[in-house]
Amino acid sequence: xxxxxxxxxxxxxxxxxxxxxxxxVFRWLYLGFAGGLTANPAEFLIxxxxxxxxxxxxxxLTVSPLRRLLTIPSLIRLRRPLGLFAxxxxxxxxxxxxxxxxxxxxEAMLDDIFSRPFITLGTLATILMLALACTSTQSTMRRLGxxxxxxxxxxxxxxxxxxxxxxxxxSGKNDFADVYVYGAILVVLLVARLPFAQRVVDx
Amino acid sequence: xxxxxxxxxxxxxxxxIWRNRRLWLQGMGAGTLALMSPWSVTKAASxxxxxxxxxxxxxxxxSSEPLTSVEDVTSYxxxxxxxxxxxxxxxxxxxxxxxPWQLQIEGEVxxxxxxxxxELRRLHAIEERVYRLRCVEGxxxxxxxxxxxxxxxxxxxxxxxxxxYVQFESAAMPEHMPGLSxxxxxxxxxxxxxxxxxxxxxxxxxxxxxxxxxxxxxxxPVRVVVPWKYGFKSAKSIVRIRLLERQPMTSWxxxxxxxxxxxxxxNPEVAHPxxxxxxxxxxxxxxxxPRRATELFNxxxxxxxxxxxxxxxxxxx
Numbered sequence: 001x002x003x004x005x006x007x008x009x010x011x012x013x014x015x016x017x018x019x020x021x022x023x024x025v026f027r028w029l030y031l032g033f034a035g036g037l038t039a040n041p042a043e044f045l046i047x048x049x050x051x052x053x054x055x056x057x058x059x060x061l062t063v064s065p066l067r068r069l070l071t072i073p074s075l076i077r078l079r080r081p082l083g084l085f086a087x088x089x090x091x092x093x094x095x096x097x098x099x100x101x102x103x104x105x106x107e108a109m110l111d112d113i114f115s116r117p118f119i120t121l122g123t124l125a126t127i128l129m130l131a132l133a134c135t136s137t138q139s140t141m142r143r144l145g146x147x148x149x150x151x152x153x154x155x156x157x158x159x160x161x162x163x164x165x166x167x168x169x170x171s172g173k174n175d176f177a178d179v180y181v182y183g184a185i186l187v188v189l190l191v192a193r194l195p196f197a198q199r200v201v202d203x
Numbered sequence: 204x205x206x207x208x209x210x211x212x213x214x215x216x217x218x219x220i221w222r223n224r225r226l227w228l229q230g231m232g233a234g235t236l237a238l239m240s241p242w243s244v245t246k247a248a249s250x251x252x253x254x255x256x257x258x259x260x261x262x263x264x265x266s267s268e269p270l271t272s273v274e275d276v277t278s279y280x281x282x283x284x285x286x287x288x289x290x291x292x293x294x295x296x297x298x299x300x301x302x303p304w305q306l307q308i309e310g311e312v313x314x315x316x317x318x319x320x321x322e323l324r325r326l327h328a329i330e331e332r333v334y335r336l337r338c339v340e341g342x343x344x345x346x347x348x349x350x351x352x353x354x355x356x357x358x359x360x361x362x363x364x365x366x367x368y369v370q371f372e373s374a375a376m377p378e379h380m381p382g383l384s385x386x387x388x389x390x391x392x393x394x395x396x397x398x399x400x401x402x403x404x405x406x407x408x409x410x411x412x413x414x415x416x417x418x419x420x421x422x423x424p425v426r427v428v429v430p431w432k433y434g435f436k437s438a439k440s441i442v443r444i445r446l447l448e449r450q451p452m453t454s455w456x457x458x459x460x461x462x463x464x465x466x467x468x469x470n471p472e473v474a475h476p477x478x479x480x481x482x483x484x485x486x487x488x489x490x491x492x493p494r495r496a497t498e499l500f501n502x503x504x505x506x507x508x509x510x511x512x513x514x515x516x517x518x519x520x
Contacts, residue, residue, distance in 0.1 A: 038278075038279055038289055038290060039274075039275035039278060039279030039289070039486045039487065040279060040289070040342055040484065040486055041490050042484060042490055043340075043342070043484070100484070100490075100494075101478075101494075103482075103493050103494055108479070111479070112478075112479070115474075116476075116477055116478070118477060168477070169477070171459075172459050172462045172463075172475075172476070172477055173287065173387065174386075174387045174388070174458045174459060175287045175385070175387045177385075
């Protein structure tokens with residue numbers, strides 16, 4: 001027995017996703033105005049955009065299991081906006097890194113990418129996300145057919161790269177508390193996709 | 204001994220002008236503008252209500268570089284005893300009792316002794332010294348510390364010929380320091396210097412900042428300031444100094460030896476494993492200020508390079 005959402009219900013949910021998606025930007029604007037971006041606003045914004053990219057990526061990965069658990073098929077309509085928001089904050093994260101860490105100097109950025117594993121991983125995740133964002137429209141979905149599904153399975157690799165990237169960022173400071181929280185949530189989200197877990201959910 | 208600055212005095216904005224500009228921008232009421240404009244992201248400086256400390260301002264320790272605002276100096280700190288976030292120290296450090304405070308000096312000395320904080324404040328004329336602070340994380344400040352050379356204090360206890368190293372131990376008060384429950388570092392925080400580094404006139408026994416006693420988040424009531432090394436070498440809120448024959452283990456080296464060495468001299472040529480140390484972000488310069496080139500020994504090479512002659516600075520990082 002599946003639940004069909006009414007048009008206005010689905011619309012409200014999509015509005016909620018947009019509010020959540022733009023919340024970080026408005027929060028930064030507010031903090032910027034209120035003097036809350038700390039003494040090092042550049043670092044704050046780079047880190048904050050990275051965190052929000054992760055949150056939204058995890059939210060994207062929550063859609064399918066939640067849809068199965070609640071038996072509401074139309075929740076799938078929330079997946080693309082969430083994924084695109086995750087990509088949006090990833091872009092801001094990368095732009096912040098390019099501007100504030102490297103002042104747009106290509107050689108410094110390339111050196112960073114090739115000499116530091118956590119930057120390499122972040123770059124890989126970003127390139128994959130770019131591919132997913134570019135193929136996210138309805139028409140590409142139709143054109144690619146079954147290939148679309150295999151391509152978009154790379155979101156699992158993206159999530160794992162993002163988590164390891166986060167872990168490596170924290171490793172020097174030996175401070176993993178939040179990495180473990182994000183890791184635990186990701187494990188739940190991935191396990192929920194295994195056949196046995198899906199059977200449990202279905203029952 | 205003189206200090207070089209890369210900024211000509213004529214380029215420095217007069218304090219009255221930038222303070223006015225901040226107030227003007229704060230009055231604009233436009234959030235977008237606030238994000239775009241570097242001056243409005245930090246609040247106008249407001250002096251901490253700390254008791255003032257009588258001090259002299261020797262020309263030798265002055266600097267023509269613009270000072271980092273007292274607001275930024277006292278609100279953006281690494282002091283893991285109070286949490287790993289930059290704003291945690293200001294939020295939690297006020298619970299730390301700093302009176303009475305005793306500093307014990309022991310080890311390879313002829314006259315081991317415990318100094319009361321008041322004795323330390325009277326031991327020698329307190330000077331204002333404007334030092335650059337370069338954090339290993341890639342940001343920097345310019346801070347008017349108060350204190351005197353650590354050598355003044357160490358001479359009091361008469362180090363023996365065996366004293367080759369100095370270890371600093373910071374306070375560890377579990378009931379007042381929420382960060383001690385985390386296992387990020389092994390407490391108490393320990394740092395160290397070679398004896399000649401500790402006796403160098405630049406190495407400061409810090410007792411105050413911005414004309415007053417140290418706020419707790421800056422390492423009250425007594426700390427070390429070693430301006431040519433990354434900030435983590437400058438132990439805060441110290442309770443014990445040990446003079447040793449062997450090089451002591453230090454807190455950061457213990458948890459991440461490949462990232463943090465014993466020497467930790469500021470060096471643009473020696474990258475941190477996770478980022479380059481070639482440039483730094485000056486706190487308070489604004490969101491669109493370019494990063495500055497980091498200088499060898501944080502710009503104090505004329506004074507301290509001799510301590511390391513013949514040493515491979517990439518190996519002894």
